[in-house]
Amino acid sequence: MGPTAAGKTDAAIFLHEQFGCDIISVDSALVYKGMDIGTAKPDAQTLSRAPHALIDIIEPWQSYSAANFVADAYKLMEESHNRNKMPLLAGGTMMYYRSLQQGLSRLPDADAVIRAGFEQTAEEIGWQGLHQRLSQIDPESAQRINKNDPQRIGRALEVHAITGQTMTELHRLDKGHKLDYKVLKIVIAPERALLHKRIEQRFESMLKEGFIEEVE
Template sequence: MNVVKQPPVICLMGPTASGKTALAMALSDALPCDIISVDSALIYRDMNIGTAKPSANELSKYPHRLINLRDAAQSYSAADFCHDALAEIASIRANNRIPLLVGGTMMYFKSLIEGISPLPAANSEIRKQIETEAAEQGWEAMHAQLAQVDSVSAQRIHPNDPQRLIRALEVFRLTGNTLTQLTQIKGDKLDGDILQFAITPKERSTLHERIELRYQQMIEQGFENEVIALKKRNDLHENLPSIRCVGYRQMWQYLNDEYDHKEMIFKGVCATRQLAKRQLTWLRSWPELQWLTTDDEMNLSKVLAAVGKCD
């Protein structure tokens, strides 16, 4: 009995502002493929400018799956992403089309390719309990609490990282098992041919220039008003994953009069550069990766050639 070969999965990674979206659109014009976003910021509704979400016109022509999934008050984990992405990939392949995964959230890619641990979903009640305790006792006390039950995670997580601290404590309170114990178990992962590409400018200075230009464009497009609208809600605060997104936190603090407009832009650009540096650090140690250079006219043909070899 002949087994029908599944279409390959294309993974297009890279630091912020490296040109992933433009190449993804070119690939969509050339291949029977459907785009899946691999971006922990694009999952939020009403956060469009600061996340550099594709425009309404672009999304009309090039639909992206796994964007606008959550309200800014909600959480979305790597496990949530893997569950949703695997379902979307199966659906796309069932139609004999190619899943094209595009984004810069490296933990999402890693979890999908290697398999993710069976961690529990976020629990709003437990999280509120932890946040209340932190407000009363301080994050240092919460970090000490984590160290008592999971010293390995406590060594890895900084006391000033409330998002990860909450998650580690939440996992223990929900399951009775530590984050360290559960992450040693791997669950479902992507199968079949996986073509992995990373795109980045040849020079670091070029990437920095692109980041600064994009941030200025966001300001001109009304990024401040976007965050003002979020700030008017009474259910959002600075420690939520959505507001901790690069750019949003700096704008939020500016609106709190913590610094002036010029410093907000400087801090936002610096934070974005730091994000790009972390993304590149991930990618440099990534196995089975084919590198592409931003604005190289041969990028499209290189990816198409790799897809052709999978036939």
């Protein structure tokens, strides 16, 4: 695990080549097909050299939650162990990793009708207005969720509308199944000045490779 541009991919490739680890991507952006430059997705040559699971598995308009990741990661880890391989989780989406390690509360499935209602309300008062509403219903969730994050704001309000309980209450009641593997944690954390320089270089490289055209 580690921040953007810390060198996680290079480290994962090294461990794969040294120990034959099965790499499992822990990145909420790399799951999407066609989103290559802006996500700093490993190129085809790199993936051929060191395959990563959970990359390019869904279309950009499809949803993929932490619960989806946990289910997929568990299946992949079991498959690795059945082949006498060591699974290697590599990425920077800490919400995914925490959900896998600590367990997820059993939240209700999404309700398209309820979500559409909140989206309609957002058109009238804005997502910041809905964030303010969430802060009155569930202050702890509102504090965690950025006011410019419509997906998480909508989900928190949706859960409350379906269950009558806040996400904070549900998380406290049930943490679900926790990871039952022995885990060796490796954190890559370069000095801040070096990290900022790498991020700047990566962004400049993205622009040259066509990042703007990719998102247009």
